[in-house]
Amino acid sequence: MFKNLQNLLRQNIREYGMYIALFVIMVIFTFTTNGIFISSRNLSNLLNQTGYIAVLAVGMTLVIVIRHVDLSVGFLAGFLGAIAAIALEKWGWSVYAVVPFVLGLGVIGGLITALPVARLGIPSFVASLAGWLIYRGLLLLVTESTGTISVTDPVFVAIGNGYIPDIPEIGILNGIHKVTLLLGIIGIIFYVVNEINDRRKKQNYNFDVLPMNMFAIKLLFVAALVGGVTWVLAGYNGISWTVVVVLAVVAIYHFVTTRTVLGRHIYAVGGNPEAAELSGISVKRITYIVFGSMGLLSSLSGILFTSRLQSATTTAGTLFELDAIAAAYVGGVSAAGGVGKVIGSIIGALVMLSLTSGMNLMGVGIAYQYIVRGAVLVAAVIFDVATRRGAR
Amino acid sequence: MSIPILEMRSISKTFPGVKALSDVSFQVARGEIHCLVGENGAGKSTLMKVLSGVYPHGDYSGDILFDGAVQVFKGISDSQRVGIAIIYQELALVPEMMVYENIFLGKEIRNGIVVNWNETIKRASEMLKKVGLDVNPAEKVRNLGVGKQQLVEIAKALSRDVKLLILDEPTAALNETDSENLLNLLKGLRNEGATCILITHKLKEVMAVADSVKGFRGGRTVCTLDAKKGEVSEQAMIKHMVGREIDNIYPPRKHITPGEVTLEVKNWNAYSPELGRQVLKDVAFNVRKGEIVGFAGLMGSGRTEVALSIFGNPAGYDLSGDLMIKGQKKELRGPEDAIKHGLAYVSEDRKGNGLILIQDVKQNVCLANLLEIAKRGVVDGNAEVKVANGYKSSLNIKTPTVEQKVVNLSGGNQQKVSLAKWLFVKPDVLILDEPTRGIDVGAKYEIYTIINRLAQEGMSILLISSELPEVLGMSDRVYIVASGRIAGELPIAEATQEKIMHLATN
Numbered sequence: 035m036f037k038n039l040q041n042l043l044r045q046n047i048r049e050y051g052m053y054i055a056l057f058v059i060m061v062i063f064t065f066t067t068n069g070i071f072i073s074s075r076n077l078s079n080l081l082n083q084t085g086y087i088a089v090l091a092v093g094m095t096l097v098i099v100i101r102h103v104d105l106s107v108g109f110l111a112g113f114l115g116a117i118a119a120i121a122l123e124k125w126g127w128s129v130y131a132v133v134p135f136v137l138g139l140g141v142i143g144g145l146i147t148a149l150p151v152a153r154l155g156i157p158s159f160v161a162s163l164a165g166w167l168i169y170r171g172l173l174l175l176v177t178e179s180t181g182t183i184s185v186t187d188p189v190f191v192a193i194g195n196g197y198i199p200d201i202p203e204i205g206i207l208n209g210i211h212k213v214t215l216l217l218g219i220i221g222i223i224f225y226v227v228n229e230i231n232d233r234r235k236k237q238n239y240n241f242d243v244l245p246m247n248m249f250a251i252k253l254l255f256v257a258a259l260v261g262g263v264t265w266v267l268a269g270y271n272g273i274s275w276t277v278v279v280v281l282a283v284v285a286i287y288h289f290v291t292t293r294t295v296l297g298r299h300i301y302a303v304g305g306n307p308e309a310a311e312l313s314g315i316s317v318k319r320i321t322y323i324v325f326g327s328m329g330l331l332s333s334l335s336g337i338l339f340t341s342r343l344q345s346a347t348t349t350a351g352t353l354f355e356l357d358a359i360a361a362a363y364v365g366g367v368s369a370a371g372g373v374g375k376v377i378g379s380i381i382g383a384l385v386m387l388s389l390t391s392g393m394n395l396m397g398v399g400i401a402y403q404y405i406v407r408g409a410v411l412v413a414a415v416i417f418d419v420a421t422r423r424g425a426r
Numbered sequence: 427m428s429i430p431i432l433e434m435r436s437i438s439k440t441f442p443g444v445k446a447l448s449d450v451s452f453q454v455a456r457g458e459i460h461c462l463v464g465e466n467g468a469g470k471s472t473l474m475k476v477l478s479g480v481y482p483h484g485d486y487s488g489d490i491l492f493d494g495a496v497q498v499f500k501g502i503s504d505s506q507r508v509g510i511a512i513i514y515q516e517l518a519l520v521p522e523m524m525v526y527e528n529i530f531l532g533k534e535i536r537n538g539i540v541v542n543w544n545e546t547i548k549r550a551s552e553m554l555k556k557v558g559l560d561v562n563p564a565e566k567v568r569n570l571g572v573g574k575q576q577l578v579e580i581a582k583a584l585s586r587d588v589k590l591l592i593l594d595e596p597t598a599a600l601n602e603t604d605s606e607n608l609l610n611l612l613k614g615l616r617n618e619g620a621t622c623i624l625i626t627h628k629l630k631e632v633m634a635v636a637d638s639v640k641g642f643r644g645g646r647t648v649c650t651l652d653a654k655k656g657e658v659s660e661q662a663m664i665k666h667m668v669g670r671e672i673d674n675i676y677p678p679r680k681h682i683t684p685g686e687v688t689l690e691v692k693n694w695n696a697y698s699p700e701l702g703r704q705v706l707k708d709v710a711f712n713v714r715k716g717e718i719v720g721f722a723g724l725m726g727s728g729r730t731e732v733a734l735s736i737f738g739n740p741a742g743y744d745l746s747g748d749l750m751i752k753g754q755k756k757e758l759r760g761p762e763d764a765i766k767h768g769l770a771y772v773s774e775d776r777k778g779n780g781l782i783l784i785q786d787v788k789q790n791v792c793l794a795n796l797l798e799i800a801k802r803g804v805v806d807g808n809a810e811v812k813v814a815n816g817y818k819s820s821l822n823i824k825t826p827t828v829e830q831k832v833v834n835l836s837g838g839n840q841q842k843v844s845l846a847k848w849l850f851v852k853p854d855v856l857i858l859d860e861p862t863r864g865i866d867v868g869a870k871y872e873i874y875t876i877i878n879r880l881a882q883e884g885m886s887i888l889l890i891s892s893e894l895p896e897v898l899g900m901s902d903r904v905y906i907v908a909s910g911r912i913a914g915e916l917p918i919a920e921a922t923q924e925k926i927m928h929l930a931t932n
Contacts, residue, residue, distance in 0.1 A: 239808050242827075294803045295796040301785070302793055308779030311740050312771060313794040313847070314762035372784050 051417060052365060052381045059385060063392030071392050074270035077263075082194070084387040085276035086111070086338040090358035091365070091379040092287050093331035096324045098362055099304040101371035102151065102158035104325065105355050106165025107332040110143050112351025113173040115336030119183040119346035120176060122190055129189045136333045143169075144329020145322055152321040166355070174348060183346040194342030197271040198278065211272030218264025222257045229253060276338055280380075283331065287376045300324060305372030360407075361386055364414040368422075385410065429494050431456045431621050432590060437476055437488035446472045447486070447645045454590070459612060459622045461632045464642030464667050464866070470625050472645075474592055478512045479505040493589065509589035513579050513596060515864070521568035526550035528567055529582045553581040557611055571726065573604030580611070591615070592623045595864060597631060601724045601892060602927075609635050627866055629660045641666035664867055675867070676899030677875045680882065684902065685715030687753070688886040689736075689769075689855045694747035696735045696910075705731045705743065706910045713855065713886045718877065720901030721890040722926045728910040729890045730774060733857045737771040738764035752854075765794060768854035772844050772861060774890070776837075780844045783833035787825055788814035790832050791846045798850070817846035822872060838869025845876065856880065857888040862896065874900060894923045906930050 063071040070076055090107055097104045118136045121127045127135070147165050150156040177183065185191060200213045207215070229249075236243050244252065267273055291297040302310040303320045311317050335354065340346050365382025367374030386407060393403045430453040439447040447469045454460045462470040476486050479499030490497045492508055499505045505512075519528050526543075529550045534541045550563040559577040567575060576596055583591055593612075597605040605628075612622055612635055626632060632639060639658050641649040649666040651657040689712065696706035706728055713719045721729045734741050736749060738761040749756055751767050758764045761771075773780040781790050791814045792799060799809040814828035821842045825835055832843055841861065848856060858877070862870045877900065881887050891897050897904055904921045906914045906929040914929040 235808055239812060241808070241811060293805055293807070295800045295805055296803065298789065298793065298796055298805060302782055302789075305782035305784050306779065309773075309782050310793075312737070312761050312773055312779055314738075314760075314765040315793075316760060316762060372782065 051421065052378055052385070052414075055414070056381055056385050056388065059388050059392065063388065063395070067392065067395045070395055072266070074266050074268075076391065076395070077266050078270045078274065080384075080387060080391045081267075081280075082274050082276045082342065083391070084383050085194070085280050086335040086342070087354065087357045087361060087387065088280050088380055088383045089283050089331045089338065090335045090354055091361035091383045092283055092376050093328040094355075094358040094362045095365070095367050095374050095376050095379040096287075096291070096300055097158075097328050098359070098367045098369065099372060099374045100300060100320060100324050101304055101307070102321070102324075103162065103359065104144075104147060104158060104165075104328050105162040106143075106147055106169055107162075107328060107335070107358060108351040108354035108356075109166055109169035109173055110140070110329065110332040110351070111336035111339060111354055112346075112349070113169045113176070113336070114140055114143070114333040115340035115350050116173055116176050116183065116346035118190070118337055119185050119340055122185055122187045123183055129187050132190070133337060136337060137330055140329040140331070140333025140336075141326045142329065143332065144325040144327065147329070148322045148325030151325070152318040169351075173350065177346060177348045181348065185340060185344050185346070190337075190341055191344050192341075193275050193279070194338050194340075195274075195344070197274050200272060209269075211268040211270070214264055214268040214272035217273065218260060218268070221264075222260050225256060225260070226253055276342070279334070279338065283334070284376060284380055291376055296323070301372055357386065358383075360411050364411055366414075366418050368418075382414070385414075428456060430454055431493060432477075433491040434473070434477065435489040435491070437473065437486055437490075439472055439476060439481060439486040445645055447476070450488075450642075450645070450647050452640055452647060452650075454621060454623060455638075456621055457616060457619050458637035459616050459624055459635050461636040461639045462623065462625045462642060463627075463629065463632060463639060463663050464648075468642035468667070468866075469645040470642050471594060473642075474512060474594060474623070474625065477505065478502055478510055478592065506586065509587060510592065511583035511586060511588040511590070512592040513576075513583060513594065515595045517572075517575050517579055519567045519575055519578060519582075522566065524564050524566055525554070525561060525570075525578055526563040528578060529553055529563075529585050531582070533586060549585065550581070553585050554578075556584060557581045558607065558614075571604075573600045573607070576600065576604070576608060577611070580608075584615075588620070590621050590623065592625075594625045595627065596624070597626065597628060601726075603724075605631070627864065629663050632663065633658060633660065639663065643667060667867060675871065675874075675895070677871065677878055679878045679900075681902065682716050682882065684717035685884070687712045687714050688751070689713050689888075690748075690750040690753075691732075691736065692748040692750070694732075694735070694745070694749070696731060696739075696743040696745050698731075698741065698743050700742070704910060706735060709747070709910075709912050711905050711912060711915070713888055715854075715886055716881055716884050717902050718881050718887040718889055718900055720897035720904040721888060721907055722892075722894060722897045722904055723907035723913075723930050724892070727907045727930065729907045730859055731910070732907065733771055733859055733888070733890060736764070737761055737769055737857065765851055765853075769857065770794075770848040770851050770853035770855070771857045772848050772859060774859035774863060776840050776844045781832050781840060781847075784831060786829045786831050787818070787823065787835075787843055788828040790843050791817055791828070791850055794847055795851045813850060814846075817842075817849065821846055821849075821876060838865035838873075841865055841869070841873065845873070849880075853885065855886045855888065857890070859890045860892060861889070862891075862893070894926055897921075897926070898923065 060072065090111070094104065094107070114136050117139065118132050121132045121135065122129060147162050150161045151158045198213060200211050233243050233249065243249070291300065299310070299315045299320055302313065302315055303317050307317050336351065339350060361383035362374065362379045363382070364385055365375070365378035365380065367379060389407055389410060390403060393406065432454040435451050437447055437450045450469065450473060464470050475481050477490065479502045482500045483498040492510065497508060520531065526547050530546050535545045535549065536542055547563050554561065554563060557577045557580050559574060559581065561570060561574060567578060570578065596608055600608065609631055612624065616622060624635065636658055637653050639651040640647055641663060643666070651662060692710045694706055694709040695704065698705045709732060721732065723729050735743055735745055738758045739745060740761055749758070756767060758767060777783060782793070788810050792810050796805060799806050799813060811828055817823065818825065818828055823842045823846065824839050832840055835843065862873055877887060889897065889900055898921055902918055904916045904918065904926065905912055906926055908930050916925060
């Protein structure tokens with residue numbers, strides 16, 4: 035049994051390596067901060083801070099998978115966040131009009147970046163660097179007359195700061211966020227049922243499945259993880275709207291990339307664009323879709339950030355793109371194209387944000403923080419390359 | 427007898443799950459051309475990688491003696507230092523650099539810290555003369571044809587005082603003239619005392635140049651044949667390679683009366699804006715249901731361009747002329763559209779633009795027709811495995827599971843995956859571009875059998891091939907392509923190698 039587990043780990047070391055790294059980092063910080071790191075309050079804040087980078091990392095994963103990069107996303111997020119603030123505060127639009135409007139602008143922004151890349155074969159580095167400059171200029175343009183624009187719309191502010199509502203106290207579990215707990219339990223049940231169904235289907239086809247005991251361990255592990263996180267969150271304010279948004283984005287993108295025809299086409303284009311083209315896949319169309327989705331997620335990131343700060347600033351979005359790219363690489367995306375998972379990038383984002391949060395709690399200076407994060411980035415990529423070579 | 431220049435003693439090498447070499451011993455005498463023959467995956471290339479240090483000492487068991495001394499190679503640079511040079515099928519030249527820069531790349535002639543270009547150019551010219559290549563040393567490598575690039579590569583090796591030159595399928599990408607030149611060069615070098623190891627699938631070449639032949643099968647050596655003793659013959663080699671005698675390289679075929687015309691092209695012209703020249707001129711041909719039509723011609727004659735221009739024109743040529751599918755005039759907007767109209771194109775370059783090497787067998791097989799196994803855009807993963815397993819058994823793809831990455835398969839099996847991918851599209855017209863390039867005799871026979879079966883089932887097949895015996899052995903009708911035109915059409919009964927060559931070279 036232990037041997038089985040060892041084998042499983044060895045064969046999937048690349049896949050589990052990231053989770054193990056995250057786990058180790060969390061354990062270390064829990065000790066060095068006397069448990070403050072793992073406290074409900076800190077974990078909740080950590081997840082909320084990860085939000086706007088996490089959604090960018092998801093989009094960036096696909097961009098890197100198809101062998102491109104998008105540097106414009108940070109200031110696009112900043113600019114669109116400012117547009118959202120202006121629309122709310124100056125034009126007096128309803129939040130329910132502003133959000134779809136800004137998301138739509140994001141898609142257009144992404145498609146504009148994709149245009150020279152897909153049509154003329156301009157390197158995306160150059161095209162998106164131009165976008166980086168242009169959006170930075172636009173951000174300054176719309177904020178320079180007023181400086182920081184405060185946002186007061188309660189619904190909009192709640193996206194980045196609010197928590198899902200709870201049912202009133204019922205006598206038991208006082209002080210615990212019951213809806214969060216309930217959602218966690220539903221999530222676990224959903225996961226377990228889904229896995230069991232999947233296993234049964236595979237057995238019907240006579241495919242290989244994990245041995246029963248391994249399967250049980252896997253279910254137990256995931257259930258414990260989800261349960262643990264929910265319990266910790268339920269001890270504070272419960273699940274925030276940011277976490278809901280990120281989970282929704284991850285769920286949709288995970289589904290699209292792993293299960294759909296579109297997802298396959300994206301990975302095929304990344305794996306070998308010529309072969310994909312000859313297989314009847316339009317590389318151009320995929321490029322537009324991926325950059326369009328990147329734009330969409332950039333605007334979502336801008337909304338989350340503006341909402342969290344409750345204001346749009348002249349420097350919003352600075353270096354977001356590099357944080358997102360780093361998260362994707364830490365999460366196992368390959369620069370050679372065709373390899374990388376959405377979930378991996380989310381874990382990558384969590385690893386990077388955990389480092390920041392943990393070191394902040396320890397009082398480590400900002401200078402050292404950058405150095406440590408750089409070291410972790412390069413270590414993660416070395417690990418990834420080394421294990422990939424081993425798998426050959 | 428003098429000591430052999432190379433002796434390898436009981437070399438064994440294991441990959442996870444596969445024993446690639448078991449207890450292989452072999453010797454190469456000074457000044458001979460030693461040919462290695464065997465099916466793909468028989469262990470020839472693996473042995474050469476052990477020899478050249480790609481698999482460093484410790485990765486394998488056994489001993490290498492070179493020039494009478496035991497060698498421990500930790501990397502390619504170690505083997506280069508003692509005078510072993512290996513030239514792979516995929517050339518290792520920098521296209522944007524000039525010929526002389528490439529020849530001395532990594533071993534620049536210098537005065538102190540600066541490169542002595544004059545001396546470099548002079549020495550490069552000498553090297554080019556030695557390999558019989560008449561090009562300006564200041565030409566960019568990208569402007570040379572594959573055959574000439576190969577010669578540059580050999581010149582590069584010779585400039586480094588090689589004692590042993592290893593060539594891995596050097597003629598796979600060459601046309602007949604270039605191949606012949608190359609083989610003559612090897613013979614010339616041998617007469618001057620050089621030693622060569624030549625890996626090739628073309629037994630005729632072995633017959634032409636080999637002093638001795640080593641046969642491989644399943645990671646072991648199965649025979650050593652000596653040319654001086656008259657042991658080298660095609661029959662003998664095939665027998666040892668496959669472990670059985672093959673009387674007929676081409677499977678027998680029931681010639682059925684072909685049905686209606688499925689694909690017809692008239693007045694077909696293509697201009698390539700990228701190359702700035704006309705690539706196809708006034709091409710006209712047709713193919714019928716259940717018919718195998720051969721496209722013979724030299725490398726670069728425009729055969730692939732014909733195929734690509736029909737198959738949705740991914741290269742972006744300016745086209746004019748008529749393309750008729752089942753009697754109806756069509757304009758195809760891209761490969762996607764071509765597939766919808768029942769065309770399929772199995773590319774000649776399976777690694778370059780045929781397969782996605784980092785993905786597994788099942789993903790490659792299903793790629794061009796994912797909608798078939800998807801419901802509302804969601805791929806049914808189980809159906810995918812089922813489809814792939816179906817082709818795995820019907821085409822006899824040798825892979826442990828369909829989850830195996832394609833990069834790990836041998837050439838012949840990769841080609842079958844490529845074929846499976848296009849069969850899953852269920853085309854009416856199947857265009858095969860060099861379907862048996864670089865694959866071994868056994869796998870070739872299997873692929874020929876599959877092609878015949880498909881034609882019998884009513885598929886129209888366009889077979890592009892540089893190997894004339896293949897065209898003659900398989901086709902019902904042959905078109906000869908030369909400089910972007912159809913130079914002739916011959917029914918199979920009238921076609922001979924001589925006639926085809928005559929048309930192809932005029």
